[in-house]
Each structure stands twice: as structure tokens, then as C-alpha cells.
Amino acid sequence: MATAVFVEEVDNLFDSFNGGTSVGQGKTLRCPLSDNRPHIELWKKASMGIKSWIFLKDGKPAFLHPPPSQNGWLIDITAAQHVWRTLKEVGFEYLHTQNLNQDPLENTFGAIRLNCGSNNNPTVGQFVNALKTSIISGLAFRGLGETNCEDDGATLLDNLQSLFRAPEAASRNPSTSHDKETPAGVPESFHVAQQVQMDMSPAVPAGDMEVLSVAYVSGSIARQVLRGVSCDACKTCLTSEVLLSANVFIYFKECSDTEQSLTYPSEKLVETVGTAVTLMESIMTEAAHLNSVEQHITAAIKSTIDFEWIRCSGCSLHHQRIVDSIVRCLT
Numbered sequence: 001m002a003t004a005v006f007v008e009e010v011d012n013l014f015d016s017f018n019g020g021t022s023v024g025q026g027k028t029l030r031c032p033l034s035d036n037r038p039h040i041e042l043w044k045k046a047s048m049g050i051k052s053w054i055f056l057k058d059g060k061p062a063f064l065h066p067p068p069s070q071n072g073w074l075i076d077i078t079a080a081q082h083v084w085r086t087l088k089e090v091g092f093e094y095l096h097t098q099n100l101n102q103d104p105l106e107n108t109f110g111a112i113r114l115n116c117g118s119n120n121n122p123t124v125g126q127f128v129n130a131l132k133t134s135i136i137s138g139l140a141f142r143g144l145g146e147t148n149c150e151d152d153g154a155t156l157l158d159n160l161q162s163l164f165r166a167p168e169a170a171s172r173n174p175s176t177s178h179d180k181e182t183p184a185g186v187p188e189s190f191h192v193a194q195q196v197q198m199d200m201s202p203a204v205p206a207g208d209m210e211v212l213s214v215a216y217v218s219g220s221i222a223r224q225v226l227r228g229v230s231c232d233a234c235k236t237c238l239t240s241e242v243l244l245s246a247n248v249f250i251y252f253k254e255c256s257d258t259e260q261s262l263t264y265p266s267e268k269l270v271e272t273v274g275t276a277v278t279l280m281e282s283i284m285t286e287a288a289h290l291n292s293v294e295q296h297i298t299a300a301i302k303s304t305i306d307f308e309w310i311r312c313s314g315c316s317l318h319h320q321r322i323v324d325s326i327v328r329c330l331t
């Protein structure tokens with residue numbers, strides 16, 4: 001008899017925390033919580049009951065301290081009452097206590113784990129892929145039964161359509177997918193590029209310390225881009241005949257004092273490479289974990305960095321090819 005009483009009390013407790021839209025078959029505790037429902041009264045009594053629980057083993061207390069579930073119930077009851085008081089103050093008339101529990105989360109994780117095989121410690125990549133698979137299959141795993149949670153009646157926020165649209169939108173304008181947008185709707189990376197270019201343009205002619213290595217890399221890029229190219233205009237816009245301050249490091253790297261074997265980049269190329277590299281670093285902090293990082297970076301560089309100088313003052317005939325190979329070298 002004592003067991004039956006205990007089971008009923010716990011059953012009521014569960015019901016009171018599962019109040020939802022479905023007006024339970026004669027179970028007032030399964031109804032949404034409001035002031036004229038028995039929930040609050042039940043919780044007051046139940047709190048006292050729970051505090052008096054003692055778990056016995058062979059007639060003796062089984063635990064030194066109350067187990068987490070016992071304290072958990074007390075915390076839940078206090079918290080739910082607090083939530084209800086707060087909601088009432090702002091004008092709520094009902095509360096679906098069902099929405100306070102973590103069943104939807106638990107159900108989702110259960111669905112995801114089913115897609116991870118026996119792997120109970122998936123990597124970030126495996127987790128993301130399992131989540132996608134779960135979404136595609138509509139979180140369809142209930143057929144297996146034996147779940148710990150009731151059907152939470154939740155519907156998916158995502159669906160097949162938007163799942164497959166998302167990557168397309170991302171590649172169309174990758175720099176914006178994870179970037180913060182400014183109020184004007186201009187991607188953050190554009191402002192990064194602008195700022196860096198402003199810093200770079202006086203630094204390059206001045207031959208600042210930090211541009212020396214950029215110039216060295218730019219020289220190597222110029223050499224690669226110009227490989228097999230016989231167009232003089234292309235050469236003139238990417239390389240420099242006179243020794244620029246930024247190129248002294250390259251000059252000192254020459255093996256011979258009399259012969260010039262390294263490639264000396266033009267100021268504009270150094271400026272562009274420096275800007276692109278800085279932009280790339282700022283994107284990497286936000287996009288390194290994404291798929292097709294290279295695509296993201298390529299698109300961001302092409303859409304935000306000013307390559308007009310190649311068309312205007314360089315070679316109008318081959319400018320697109322030059323831009324493409326510079327970006328390819330960079331990524």
C-alpha cells in the first residue's frame with residue numbers, strides 16, 4: 001500500500017511538470033498551470049514529501065547524502081514556482097510546464113547519437129554531419145522505441161529546403177554568412193580590407209619593417225603569376241625595375257652582388273598581398289571550421305579587395321587572369 005501511495009505521488013509530480021496543450025484525460029495536473037489549478041498546492045506538499053525521502057538498502061540508509069535526483073526535484077519545484085511568479089507579473093495566464101523540461105534536447109541528442117554508430121564521443125565534424133543526417137530524416141528514430149522521453153510534439157525549425165539552400169547562399173556571398181553585418185548591410189570583411197589597405201599604402205613606400213616579408217612573398221607570387229607570360233604590360237604592373245624600400249630585404253637575399261635572380265614586386269602588388277593576407281587571417285578566426293574554407297576566402301578576397309589597379313594602370317587585356325592567379329597563389 002505504501003508503495004502505491006509513493007508511486008501515485010511521484011506520478012502526480014511528473015504530470016504536474018508535463019502540463020501541455022493536451023488536456024489530459026481527467027488529469028488536471030496535465031493541464032497548463034494557472035492559479036486555479038492544483039499544481040502550486042501539490043508542489044508545496046510534494047516538497048515536504050521529497051525532503052523526507054530516505055533510500056534504504058537492507059533496511060539501512062543507502063546514501064550518506066541525498067542523491068542528485070532528490071535535490072533536483074526540490075530545485076525544479078522552487079524554480080518552476082519562481083518562473084510562474086515572474087510570468088504572472090508580466091501578464092501570463094497559463095504556463096505549459098512541459099516546455100520547461102529538456103526532453104526536446106534529450107530527444108534530439110538521442111537521434112544524433114543513433115547516427116554516430118557506437119561512437120559516444122564524436123568530433124565536431126561527426127556531430128554536425130550526424131545532426132544534418134538527422135534533420136534530413138526528419139529526426140525519424142521513433143520506430144526504434146524504448147526512448148527515455150515522451151514524444152515532445154516539437155516540430156523541426158529547419159527543413160530539407162532551407163538545409164540545402166543554406167550552402168548555396170553561403171557560397172554566393174561567403175564572407176557574410178558568418179560575418180557580422182554592419183547596419184548598412186555591408187559585410188564586415190569589406191571594412192577590414194579597407195582599413196588594412198589604408199594602413200598598408202603608406203607603409204609600403206616607407207619600407208616599414210613589417211612589409212619587408214610581405215614584399216618577399218609578393219615577389220614569389222609575381223614570379224609564379226608571370227611564369228610563361230610574355231606580356232610586357234603584365235610584367236610592368238607586377239614587378240618593379242627600381243629598387244623600392246620595401247624590396248631591400250629581397251635585395252639582401254640575392255646570392256650574388258652583381259646578378260639579379262630574384263623577382264622584385266611592384267608597390268601595388270605588395271599592398272594588395274598584404275591586405276589580402278590580413279583579411280584572410282581575420283576570416284580564418286571565424287571561418288576556419290567551415291566546409292570549403294578556401295572557397296570562402298577566395299570569394300571574400302575577390303569581392304572586397306581592390307584589384308582595379310591591374311586593369312587601369314596594368315594590363316587591361318589580362319587583368320582577370322592576373323587576379324585569378326594572384327588569389328590562387330594566396331590561398
Ligand SMILES: [Zn+2]
Pocket residue numbers: 231232233234235315316317318319
Ligand atoms: Zn598582359
